[in-house]
Amino acid sequence: MNNKQNRIKKVVIAGGGTAGWMTAAGLTKLLGKNLEVVLVESDDIGTVGVGEATIPTMHIFHRLLNIKESEVMAATNATFKLGIQFENWKTQGENYIHSFGFLGKDCWACGFQHFWVKGKQKGIASEIGDYCVEHLGARQGRFAVTPNQDLNHAYHMDASLYAKFLRRLAEQHGIKRIEGKISEVQQHMDGSISALLLESGELIEGDLFIDCTGFRALLIEQTLNTGFEDWSHWLPCDSAYAVQTKTTQEPVAYTRAIARDAGWQWKIPLQSRVGNGLVFCSKFMTDAEAKQRLIDNVEGEMLFEPRLIKFKTGTRRQHWNKNCVAIGLSSGFLEPLESTSIHLIQRSIIRLLQAFPSNGILAAEVAEFNRQTKIEMDNIRDFIILHYKATERTDTKFWRYCKDMDIPETLSHRMELFKQSGKVYKFAQELFGESSWLQVLIGQGLMPQQYHPIVDLMPDSELNDFLMSIKHNVKRTVSQYPTHHEFIQHYCKSSLV
Numbered sequence: 001m002n003n004k005q006n007r008i009k010k011v012v013i014a015g016g017g018t019a020g021w022m023t024a025a026g027l028t029k030l031l032g033k034n035l036e037v038v039l040v041e042s043d044d045i046g047t048v049g050v051g052e053a054t055i056p057t058m059h060i061f062h063r064l065l066n067i068k069e070s071e072v073m074a075a076t077n078a079t080f081k082l083g084i085q086f087e088n089w090k091t092q093g094e095n096y097i098h099s100f101g102f103l104g105k106d107c108w109a110c111g112f113q114h115f116w117v118k119g120k121q122k123g124i125a126s127e128i129g130d131y132c133v134e135h136l137g138a139r140q141g142r143f144a145v146t147p148n149q150d151l152n153h154a155y156h157m158d159a160s161l162y163a164k165f166l167r168r169l170a171e172q173h174g175i176k177r178i179e180g181k182i183s184e185v186q187q188h189m190d191g192s193i194s195a196l197l198l199e200s201g202e203l204i205e206g207d208l209f210i211d212c213t214g215f216r217a218l219l220i221e222q223t224l225n226t227g228f229e230d231w232s233h234w235l236p237c238d239s240a241y242a243v244q245t246k247t248t249q250e251p252v253a254y255t256r257a258i259a260r261d262a263g264w265q266w267k268i269p270l271q272s273r274v275g276n277g278l279v280f281c282s283k284f285m286t287d288a289e290a291k292q293r294l295i296d297n298v299e300g301e302m303l304f305e306p307r308l309i310k311f312k313t314g315t316r317r318q319h320w321n322k323n324c325v326a327i328g329l330s331s332g333f334l335e336p337l338e339s340t341s342i343h344l345i346q347r348s349i350i351r352l353l354q355a356f357p358s359n360g361i362l363a364a365e366v367a368e369f370n371r372q373t374k375i376e377m378d379n380i381r382d383f384i385i386l387h388y389k390a391t392e393r394t395d396t397k398f399w400r401y402c403k404d405m406d407i408p409e410t411l412s413h414r415m416e417l418f419k420q421s422g423k424v425y426k427f428a429q430e431l432f433g434e435s436s437w438l439q440v441l442i443g444q445g446l447m448p449q450q451y452h453p454i455v456d457l458m459p460d461s462e463l464n465d466f467l468m469s470i471k472h473n474v475k476r477t478v479s480q481y482p483t484h485h486e487f488i489q490h491y492c493k494s495s496l497v
Contacts, residue, residue, distance in 0.1 A: 006360030009036060012206035014182060014196060014219055016041030018159050019328025019345045020212035021166040022061070026349040028173035029065050031356060037174070040196060040204055042181045052268045052275040053081055053255045053339035054154040056100050057431070061346045065169065069145070073492035075165045076157035077270045079251040080484060082138040084338065086443060088259035091392045096443030097254060098338075101134035101152040103435045104470050110452035113438050114422050115463060117451040124464045128442055131470050132435070133477050138254040142481040145491065154339070156255065156268045156275070178204060182213075185223040192322040193219060208323050208357065211330040220316060220326040227317035228332075234385050234407060235313040236398075237263050237335055241291050242277040242307050245300035250485040257337060258297075261285065262398040265297060266336065271488060272496040274300060279335050284398040311335075315381075319373045320366045325352055332377060337384050343431065347376060372429055379430040382411040383440070390415065390444035415446065422448030 011027060013020050016039060024039050062069065072078070083099030090096070104112030112131065119125025129135030134152050137143050143153065171177070180198035188194045195205040211219035220226050232238060251269030258265045263280030278294040285293075291306050315332030319325065326332075327348045334340055351372060355365045389407050393399035414437065417423050424437045458466065481487070 008207045008357050008360070010206045011035060011037045011208045011210065012196060012204055013037065013039040013210040013212055015212035015214060015328075015330075016163065016167075017212065017214065017328070018163050018342060019214075019330075020210075021163040021170060022342075022345050023210050023212060023327055023349050024170040024175050025065055025166040025173075026061070026353060028170045028175045030353055032173045032175075034358070036176070037170075038176045038178060038204060038206065039170070040178045040180060040182065040198070043179060044181065052159055052270065053084075053156050053266075053336065054342050055339050055431075056152050056154045057343050057346065058154060059151045060350070064350070067169070070492040072162070072165055073155060073157070073488075074494050076155075076161040077272055077494040077496050078155045078157040078492065079269055079271055079488060080143050080253050081154040081156050081255060081339075082134040082143060082152075082253045084255045084257050085138075086257050086259070086387065086440075088393075089257075089264075089387055089391060090443065090445045092395065096439070097129055097135055097138055098436060098439045098443065099129060099132055099135035099138055099254075100154065101132050101150070101435065103128060103135075103438060104131040105466075107454065109454045110422075111424065111434055111438075113424075113442075113448070114451040114455050115458070115466065117422055117448055118455050119463060119467050122460060122463070124460070125467050126471065128439065131467070131474060133474050135439075136474055136478045137481060138252075140478055141250075141253060141484045142478050143253050143484045144481045144487045156251070156270055158270060159342075178202070182218060185219055187223065190322075191224070193223065193324055208325070208361075211324055211326040212328050214329040215311065215333070217316075217326065217330040219324045220319075220321060220330055224321050224324055226321045226326075228312075229314050229317055230312060231314040231381055232312055234381070234405065235335060235388070236281045236283065236401065237279045237313070238311060239282050239287065239290065240277050240279045240309045240311070240335075241287075241294045242275070242309060243294065243298065243305070244303040245274045245276055245298050246303065247272060247274055248300040250483075251488070253484040255339065259393070260293060260297075261396045263290075264337070265294065271494040273303065274298075279337075281398055284396070284401075315374070315377045318366075318370050319348065320352075320369045323361055325369075327352075331373075334377070334380055334384060337387060338380070338432075340380050340431065344376070344380075348373065375427070375429045376431060378408075378410065379427075379432065382408055382414070383432045383436070385411055386415070386437075386440055387444065390441065390446055392445055415441070418448060419446055420449055422451050 083097050085097045087095045183199045184197040186195045193209045256267040262284035265278045268275035276298045280290045319331045388402040424434045426433045
């Protein structure tokens with residue numbers, strides 16, 4: 001039985017930004033009545049704040065916090081995102097879209113792709129995205145939020161405005177914000193954290209500490225020496241330049257990820273501006289070359305000088321260590337190729353809420369938190385590696401390295417299984433589902449050598465009708481939507497426009 005002295009009565013969040021304020025909003029809204037929550041941040045310490053694209057899982061967090069979609073979108077200058085367009089990843093000049101939503105219709109024995117593969121062989125199937133509403137909507141620039149709709153859309157948003165929006169929410173629910181720089185992290189005899197000492201001399205004591213200090217990882221790593229699993233041999237990009245530009249056209253409903261000589265460039269359209277960046281590997285491109293490459297390839301006037309960000313891809317060996325939970329960049333980093341940063345923050349918050357140690361920290365709960373987080377991180381890691389490994393590009397040293405590199409056995413198995421049988425799968429705690437794996441595997445040029453034999457029970461004429469029916473329904477649904485731009489103007493227009 002737990003001693004009452006071990007009860008968690010006060011949570012201290014170190015750091016603000018997206019991670020800090022998402023955590024603050026979640027804890028105060030959902031547990032606040034029984035808990036004192038304090039957030040310590042310094043106005044002098046900037047946040048990375050380049051993550052402006054999200055994925056549909058964000059709806060879960062907003063539903064928990066009772067956040068109205070149109071309000072948060074207007075407040076964050078947001079547009080809709082239906083997927084990501086990958087340009088030049090398979091070969092130079094070839095593009096494909098990884099959209100949200102679901103492809104076609106499955107049957108009890110196999111997924112839709114098996115019917116599609118036979119359809120392609122018979123010349124009666126078109127590109128796989130024609131069988132998905134979100135995919136066609138992204139290409140045609142048409143979208144709307146309708147009643148009883150599956151929430152398979154996400155957002156492009158201003159991360160710093162999102163943090164401000166959540167700060168207001170947390171303040172409504174009793175968060176105490178303390179401004180100041182942390183000069184020392186104090187520890188108990190057992191090594192757990194006892195307090196944060198600020199430069200002002202103020203001492204912030206607590207029972208549970210959340211590390212949202214970004215890449216510095218002040219608590220989880222600098223204090224607790226938790227350890228880091230380095231994944232840069234699989235994901236060698238270690239730098240990024242980020243810049244915002246004035247908008248030059250109506251926003252598209254997808255993120256652009258454009259492969260370059262030694263990395264890739266992102267383009268994220270908000271209502272009143274565009275987020276741009278170049279992720280690159282410093283072993284194959286200098287900082288000066290990368291900066292110039294980004295400047296040469298952005299459209300519209302730059303709103304400031306490109307900012308350089310250095311990072312190492314990988315994850316903490318433990319995300320919860322003693323009485324400290326790392327959330328956000330302090331817990332590890334995966335490049336934003338599939339817009340997973342805010343998702344991982346959200347998952348850590350929800351996981352913490354589900355295992356909240358009100359009556360004291362339990363070793364088994366900590367171990368389970370770390371186990372589930374590792375499964376999710378490993379899955380996302382493999383999915384991102386797939387984009388680099390399954391390439392036909394050999395035109396630069398960087399792409400030759402990626403094409404020839406060894407990969408985790410877990411990814412190698414998925415690729416080989418799909419190649420031999422056309423099968424894909426999703427475990428319960430994994431983020432990316434079968435439709436996501438399918439679109440990237442096919443988009444990167446991998447095609448199955450065979451399909452499931454149950455497909456042959458369907459005559460060719462019936463297969464043709466089956467594929468045509470799905471395609472027709474998708475087309476009809478999308479044709480009823482207004483344009484993406486029109487719907488934004490009606491639904492969530494930002495005051496910044």
